[in-house]
Amino acid sequence: MRSLIDISDLSVAEIDELMRCAHDMISHPEKYEGVAKNKILSTLFYEPSTRTRLSFEAAMYHLGGHVLSVPSAAHSSATKGETIADTLAVISNYADIVAMRHPQDGAALVAATASRVPVINAGDGGHFHPTQTLADLLTIEREFGRLSDLRIVAVGDLLYGRTVHSLLHALMRYPGNTFIMVSPEELRLPGDFVARLRAAGSEVVETTSLTQALPQADVIYMTRVQQERFEDREQYERLNGAYELNAQAMTHASSTSIVMHPLPRVGEIATEVDHDPRARYFEQTYNGKMMRMALIYSLLRDAHDHPQPLPRHEIADSMLTDEYRCSNTRCVTNHDRDVVLRITGQSLCAYCDYPVVSLR
Numbered sequence: 001m002r003s004l005i006d007i008s009d010l011s012v013a014e015i016d017e018l019m020r021c022a023h024d025m026i027s028h029p030e031k032y033e034g035v036a037k038n039k040i041l042s043t044l045f046y047e048p049s050t051r052t053r054l055s056f057e058a059a060m061y062h063l064g065g066h067v068l069s070v071p072s073a074a075h076s077s078a079t080k081g082e083t084i085a086d087t088l089a090v091i092s093n094y095a096d097i098v099a100m101r102h103p104q105d106g107a108a109l110v111a112a113t114a115s116r117v118p119v120i121n122a123g124d125g126g127h128f129h130p131t132q133t134l135a136d137l138l139t140i141e142r143e144f145g146r147l148s149d150l151r152i153v154a155v156g157d158l159l160y161g162r163t164v165h166s167l168l169h170a171l172m173r174y175p176g177n178t179f180i181m182v183s184p185e186e187l188r189l190p191g192d193f194v195a196r197l198r199a200a201g202s203e204v205v206e207t208t209s210l211t212q213a214l215p216q217a218d219v220i221y222m223t224r225v226q227q228e229r230f231e232d233r234e235q236y237e238r239l240n241g242a243y244e245l246n247a248q249a250m251t252h253a254s255s256t257s258i259v260m261h262p263l264p265r266v267g268e269i270a271t272e273v274d275h276d277p278r279a280r281y282f283e284q285t286y287n288g289k290m291m292r293m294a295l296i297y298s299l300l301r302d303a304h305d306h307p308q309p310l311p312r313h314e315i316a317d318s319m320l321t322d323e324y325r326c327s328n329t330r331c332v333t334n335h336d337r338d339v340v341l342r343i344t345g346q347s348l349c350a351y352c353d354y355p356v357v358s359l360r
């Protein structure tokens with residue numbers, strides 16, 4: 001039995017297989033109508049969502065399954081102080097598969113280790129969002145016929161933007177990709193992340209200028225500034241609106257480039273760009289539903305064939321400790337009383353990948 005917490009949980013061959021399956025679902029939907037019959041997906045969403053939750057639910061209905069939904073933390077026992085582990089131990093008795101979104105970085109890993117059924121990370125704080133990445137990869141692959149040798153210009157909040165983090169984790173495993181990172185200084189991709197990309201052989205360029213980056217792009221990946229991750233409201237106000245992709249800016253981009261955005265947009269892409277033939281952000285939402293169908297189908301099949309939970313490598317390879325704490329204030333280890341910090345061989349938090357600090 002497997003969960004999907006980080007896009008790196010899937011090998012490149014498995015990602016390719018999921019894309020093939022999604023293509024087949026697009027061409028032959030009738031083949032998949034009853035494949036999840038009598039199965040239940042629980043959507044446990046402790047943060048706002050339109051696309052992700054509804055596309056998971058639509059995906060399950062298309063496969064002939066049922067949905068049990070907790071649409072917000074306010075509607076759950078989290079408000080009474082229930083821990084993530086207890087919640088998942090209970091939901092495992094009701095559902096065959098769970099899609100969870102949670103505001104704390106690392107929450108999905110906690111859920112996966114407590115659950116007896118597969119858990120899909122539908123966004124854990126500013127950390128990862130692997131199913132958005134599956135949607136993004138299908139969008140890119142349908143356009144270019146490949147996921148390698150591409151120039152990706154990612155724009156906006158690269159510090160807290162979990163969709164960019166997951167997308168980079170995926171694309172760094174395909175050869176020849178160049179990542180051009182456009183953000184205000186304060187919202188740059190975390191330094192460790194840049195180092196990981198370079199160590200994997202990817203070329204990374206960091207800049208604050210959208211106009212300079214645009215002519216180089218195959219993919220223009222816009223993101224919003226993640227208001228909910230800021231402790232300082234004034235800082236958010238200052239950084240929001242740093243970039244706007246409008247018709248004038250699009251004159252700098254190549255005619256073969258495409259514009260993507262995980263949505264919601266809050267001003268980063270002017271609505272006039274919707275009529276530009278390079279806009280792909282609404283197609284992305286369709287591709288997201290198709291990839292979620294392929295993923296649910298594959299994880300349910302896997303859970304049937306391998307009913308025992310597999311030990312997760314982050315947990316198996318890490319050391320339990322109460323002598324350190326995670327430096328990330330938004331990390332689940334600093335919020336959930338059941339979770340004790342685990343550190344990796346590189347002295348990073350096993351839940352959110354931030355550095356740890358000694359308590360001594």
Ligand code: NCD
Pocket residue numbers: 051052123129132162163223224262263264
């Ligand atoms: C993204 C998210 O939730 O991280 N939205 C989505 O899932 N499509 C992007 C965002 O909220 O900015």
